[in-house]
Amino acid sequence: MSDELTADDVRHIAALTRLGLSDDEVEMMRGQLSNILRVFESLQQIDTEGVEPTGHTTEVRTVLRDDTPHESLRREQILENAPDSEAGYVRVRPILG
Amino acid sequence: MASSTNPPGTRQDLTDLTAHEAAELLTSGQVSSLELTEAVLARVDALEPQIHSYITVSRERALEAARAADDARSLGKSQGPLSGIPVMVKDNISTEGVPTTAGSRILEGYIPPYDAFVVERLRSGGAVIVGKGNLDEFAMGSSTEHSAFEPTRNPWDTGRVPGGSSGGPAAGVAARECFVSFGSDTGGSIRQPAALCGTVGMKPTYGLVSRYGLIAFGSSLDQIGPFSRDVRDCADALTVISGHDVRDSTSLDSPGQDFANALTGDISGMRLGVPREYLVDGMEPGVKTAFEASLRTLEGMGATLEEISLPLTDQALAVYYIIAPSEASANLARYDGFKYGRAVNDVDTAWEVMDQTREQGFGPEVKRRILIGAYALSAGYYDAYYKKAQQVRTLIRREFAETFERFDALVTPTSPTVAFKAGARMDDPVAMYLSDVCTIPVNIAGLPAISVPGGMSEGLPVGLQFIGPQMGDATILRAAHAYEQATEWHTLKPGI
Numbered sequence: 216m217s218d219e220l221t222a223d224d225v226r227h228i229a230a231l232t233r234l235g236l237s238d239d240e241v242e243m244m245r246g247q248l249s250n251i252l253r254v255f256e257s258l259q260q261i262d263t264e265g266v267e268p269t270g271h272t273t274e275v276r277t278v279l280r281d282d283t284p285h286e287s288l289r290r291e292q293i294l295e296n297a298p299d300s301e302a303g304y305v306r307v308r309p310i311l312g
Numbered sequence: 313m314a315s316s317t318n319p320p321g322t323r324q325d326l327t328d329l330t331a332h333e334a335a336e337l338l339t340s341g342q343v344s345s346l347e348l349t350e351a352v353l354a355r356v357d358a359l360e361p362q363i364h365s366y367i368t369v370s371r372e373r374a375l376e377a378a379r380a381a382d383d384a385r386s387l388g389k390s391q392g393p394l395s396g397i398p399v400m401v402k403d404n405i406s407t408e409g410v411p412t413t414a415g416s417r418i419l420e421g422y423i424p425p426y427d428a429f430v431v432e433r434l435r436s437g438g439a440v441i442v443g444k445g446n447l448d449e450f451a452m453g454s455s456t457e458h459s460a461f462e463p464t465r466n467p468w469d470t471g472r473v474p475g476g477s478s479g480g481p482a483a484g485v486a487a488r489e490c491f492v493s494f495g496s497d498t499g500g501s502i503r504q505p506a507a508l509c510g511t512v513g514m515k516p517t518y519g520l521v522s523r524y525g526l527i528a529f530g531s532s533l534d535q536i537g538p539f540s541r542d543v544r545d546c547a548d549a550l551t552v553i554s555g556h557d558v559r560d561s562t563s564l565d566s567p568g569q570d571f572a573n574a575l576t577g578d579i580s581g582m583r584l585g586v587p588r589e590y591l592v593d594g595m596e597p598g599v600k601t602a603f604e605a606s607l608r609t610l611e612g613m614g615a616t617l618e619e620i621s622l623p624l625t626d627q628a629l630a631v632y633y634i635i636a637p638s639e640a641s642a643n644l645a646r647y648d649g650f651k652y653g654r655a656v657n658d659v660d661t662a663w664e665v666m667d668q669t670r671e672q673g674f675g676p677e678v679k680r681r682i683l684i685g686a687y688a689l690s691a692g693y694y695d696a697y698y699k700k701a702q703q704v705r706t707l708i709r710r711e712f713a714e715t716f717e718r719f720d721a722l723v724t725p726t727s728p729t730v731a732f733k734a735g736a737r738m739d740d741p742v743a744m745y746l747s748d749v750c751t752i753p754v755n756i757a758g759l760p761a762i763s764v765p766g767g768m769s770e771g772l773p774v775g776l777q778f779i780g781p782q783m784g785d786a787t788i789l790r791a792a793h794a795y796e797q798a799t800e801w802h803t804l805k806p807g808i
Binding site: 240266269 | 425518519558561562564629641648650655660661667670671684686687704706709745756758
């Protein structure tokens, strides 16, 4: 596992996360992210053979609630926060084309 | 100005009270909530230009809430320990009708249409919410310098940081700009700033306080908790905000309890472990000296102390900086420029809206964490990073669980250093991450922990941390309270 990222690596991850980055930012992130990845190297020395991963720390398991109707937020309340809306819908720029 | 109609000093003295002292004056009718609130607002007006602990001050709403609390009291309605008490809420906790930015440009203009669970509890308990506390953007940081708005400064020395990410809530309590405040703690974001500002700060057991309405950062790590000027206030505040909530599927189904009952003042026979790995390289000598003096104090009170080893402590930082950014990269995917907040809309396609909204809306630390998280989760690296970190997380949990078979609580320094100078760690993310080396393991394992004032070094506060087993919240409150009552550190206040 190589821990030195290339500029293309950074651009690839940025694209996956829909994060625009300037060329200067790409270079800054390349160096800083490589330093952060080096902090992670120590984990490889730990023997985790057969160890279950932990995603959740308490004893709560899948929680279900009764499927009963209840009041939700009103459409207007939601749209008040939308940057752009029209006729009761969130309006977005074209997705195709 | 209301303050000019009173004898000199009177108003200022009110803000020096603890919440429980102020509550006694409210009960006896010697002071009104309106007077407390006006005194706090006067303090806010005087200090905010230097401290910046608030992002939003909601003056009119606060005065209205104060009048309502006074009315309720005059009708004989008792609403609990925070009734009529001015408090601050970190700005990543949703407040209906009051802007909630999470310290980010990307949420500029966003006004939540609902209250977080803890805010519901505060309102129904008659608390007066003065405003929203400053933080590192999306709670990612250890100095509050990553706030997209002005950085918060430390009331003990305004050339230094208050810690973070809950720097606003910590500085606000220390500077008497509120009596109690509420923050969130993902890797130390309550305890580290509490230590650096000389306040009490507690991260409860994961799931004890509902996260409903908390803007998500690392969902398996995030927990809301209080800041206060003594442990009694912390216990009361936790009593108000804890309890089961069906809207948070990780909320523990525990019966409500009054944490003030835990404060017996007696820790004789309590078994305290002192993990040597927390005395890290780079710990300042003054912090170490203060810590050793605290251990002698605890021993003198009849606690049994034993030095122990938790060998996996050194791995917690790496585990955290894989898991927290991974969860963050998923949680922050929702900021797309379509539904709420700031958007760059003068472009041709929806894809450009997303790219540019996120480019302009997120600051550098948030971008770093999104990128690291996405990298750790991406094809080819998932097993080496994310899965490995989750497996080591299991081992860290086991190590703690085995330790708590022999000990009631652990005691450690909260931070290896006192408050550092503004700007000192901004260019070196790894150095900034090391600020949380003593607090991060707690979140990895979902444990409760509290930081209390535990000494001074170079004229700045030092924090003492008690860590408990899951659901050991009452135990660490008892230990912290007994220690506090045996020392004077919590009575010191910044000269500001």
